[in-house]
Amino acid sequence: MDFALPADDDPRRREVRAWLDDHPEPSAADLAAAGYVAPHWPAPYGIDADPIHQLIVDDELRHARVRMPVNPIGIGWAGPTLLFAGSADQQERYLPPILDGSEFWCQLFSEPGSGSDLANLGTRAIRDGDDFVVNGQKIWTSGAHISRFGILLARTDSEAPKHRGISYFICPMDADGIEIRPIGEMTGGHTFNEVFFTDVRIPAINLVGDLHDGWRLAKVTLGNERISLSSGGVLWGNGPTALDVIEAARPVADPLLRQRYAQIYIEHRVLDLIRMRTLTARLKGEQPGAEASVRKLLADQHGQVVMNLARDTIGADGMLTGVEQARGFVPGTDSANLGPDKPESEMTGPSWHDGFLFSAALTVGGGTTEVQRNIIAERVLGLPHDLDVQRGQPWSSVRAGADVP
Numbered sequence: 225m226d227f228a229l230p231a232d233d234d235p236r237r238r239e240v241r242a243w244l245d246d247h248p249e250p251s252a253a254d255l256a257a258a259g260y261v262a263p264h265w266p267a268p269y270g271i272d273a274d275p276i277h278q279l280i281v282d283d284e285l286r287h288a289r290v291r292m293p294v295n296p297i298g299i300g301w302a303g304p305t306l307l308f309a310g311s312a313d314q315q316e317r318y319l320p321p322i323l324d325g326s327e328f329w330c331q332l333f334s335e336p337g338s339g340s341d342l343a344n345l346g347t348r349a350i351r352d353g354d355d356f357v358v359n360g361q362k363i364w365t366s367g368a369h370i371s372r373f374g375i376l377l378a379r380t381d382s383e384a385p386k387h388r389g390i391s392y393f394i395c396p397m398d399a400d401g402i403e404i405r406p407i408g409e410m411t412g413g414h415t416f417n418e419v420f421f422t423d424v425r426i427p428a429i430n431l432v433g434d435l436h437d438g439w440r441l442a443k444v445t446l447g448n449e450r451i452s453l454s455s456g457g458v459l460w461g462n463g464p465t466a467l468d469v470i471e472a473a474r475p476v477a478d479p480l481l482r483q484r485y486a487q488i489y490i491e492h493r494v495l496d497l498i499r500m501r502t503l504t505a506r507l508k509g510e511q512p513g514a515e516a517s518v519r520k521l522l523a524d525q526h527g528q529v530v531m532n533l534a535r536d537t538i539g540a541d542g543m544l545t546g547v548e549q550a551r552g553f554v555p556g557t558d559s560a561n562l563g564p565d566k567p568e569s570e571m572t573g574p575s576w577h578d579g580f581l582f583s584a585a586l587t588v589g590g591g592t593t594e595v596q597r598n599i600i601a602e603r604v605l606g607l608p609h610d611l612d613v614q615r616g617q618p619w620s621s622v623r624a625g626a627d628v629p
């Protein structure tokens with residue numbers, strides 16, 4: 225297997241560079257119009273790029289230090305689901321401002337009683353004339369307070385088996401009856417929210433796909449693999465890589481610290497090989513399957529180890545927030561860092577300390593470590609299904625990636 229990206233004179237590289245010559249400081253709108261924000265999306269939104277082409281575009285833009293629009297849930301999850309199941313009108317209305325980051329999106333999935341077991345959700349949407357009337361509560365909604373729209377899962381048939389009565393909506397976050405309450409984090413920042421729905425009217429044209437087919441679409445949303453192709457930082461693509469931390473620490477005289485640095489280097493290489501395996505599978509037209517869970521399991525734990533080491537290395541400064549020289553090494557965990565208009569330096573946050581605190585969330589968000597282990601146990605090792613002890617049935621959920629029973 226050739227691990228290197230195509231050479232410097234590859235025509236696809238030259239094409240991006242020529243575009244950059246014409247747009248030396250491209251705006252978010254320029255990048256979106258060129259199809260470079262999500263190159264793997266079909267035209268006119270992307271450029272139909274295959275995985276290698278996608279990595280080439282990312283590589284060239286990164287080298288040119290181009291600032292990309294920030295809209296992780298919009299670009300990463302909502303957009304691909306709208307491409308999969310949205311109407312032509314929905315795609316035309318919502319995709320361009322998702323891509324240029326001018327309309328920020330959030331994800332209204334988790335509820336107090338349904339996180340890993342997402343299909344258990346209780347928020348209801350009942351048809352009334354041209355609207356659905358929504359009542360219920362969501363939790364852990366990242367960025368709800370700065371979002372224009374949210375992707376919402378709600379139960380539309382309470383008689384049907386739990387996986388079959390769920391629908392998928394585009395929810396305007398300024399609708400009457402929506403109350404957003406902040407949840408403070410141990411980083412001191414504010415990303416999460418509780419979102420309460422009291423008789424919220426959502427137009428029926430905001431239903432995505434077919435009525436009661438939301439579970440299938442939720443799987444599309446959460447199965448989006450783009451992030452697993454990225455070689456970004458250890459905090460879900462943000463923050464430093466292990467190599468950045470090693471570089472910042474050189475030379476390391478302490479023999480015990482040297483062992484820890486050697487360990488993160490090895491983990492980094494292993495994760496890179498898994499990434500290349502996923503990429504190869506995609507190039508052959510295969511679905512990566514449980515490899516995504518293997519990578520998430522390893523990458524999330526690796527992120528915690530790297531941030532632990534980074535914080536230990538900077539000594540007493542590691543106990544402070546706002547350490548100036550460490551700027552750029554942590555994710556945007558505060559609402560002030562998430563807005564679409566913020567400059568890149570502000571979006572990356574103030575210190576390794578924040579990154580260290582945030583890293584605790586890695587093994588929970590997007591499916592917990594235990595859930596990833598269940599998938600690997602069942603799909604890779606062929607062990608029996610996990611049992612839902614309350615119901616005495618095989619347990620499954622979107623976040624567990626299990627098939628709909």
Ligand SMILES: Cc1cc2nc3c(=O)[nH]c(=O)nc-3n(C[C@H](O)[C@H](O)[C@H](O)COP(=O)(O)OP(=O)(O)OC[C@H]3O[C@@H](n4cnc5c(N)ncnc54)[C@H](O)[C@@H]3O)c2cc1C
Nearest residue numbers: 331332333334339340364365366585588589590591592594
């Ligand atoms: C940084 C971050 C951002 C997030 N952003 C969003 C967002 O924007 N929108 C949104 O909808 N949600 C969001 N979430 C919520 C996230 O998806 C849930 O926290 C996650 O799915 C786990 O659900 P839970 O918190 O309800 O935990 P639970 O499902 O209640 O799990 C509690 C514990 O039980 C374990 N457990 C559960 N089921 C099993 C099982 N079958 N076998 C073994 N162990 C099990 C879990 O691993 C965990 O340790 C975010 C979470 C984080 C950390």
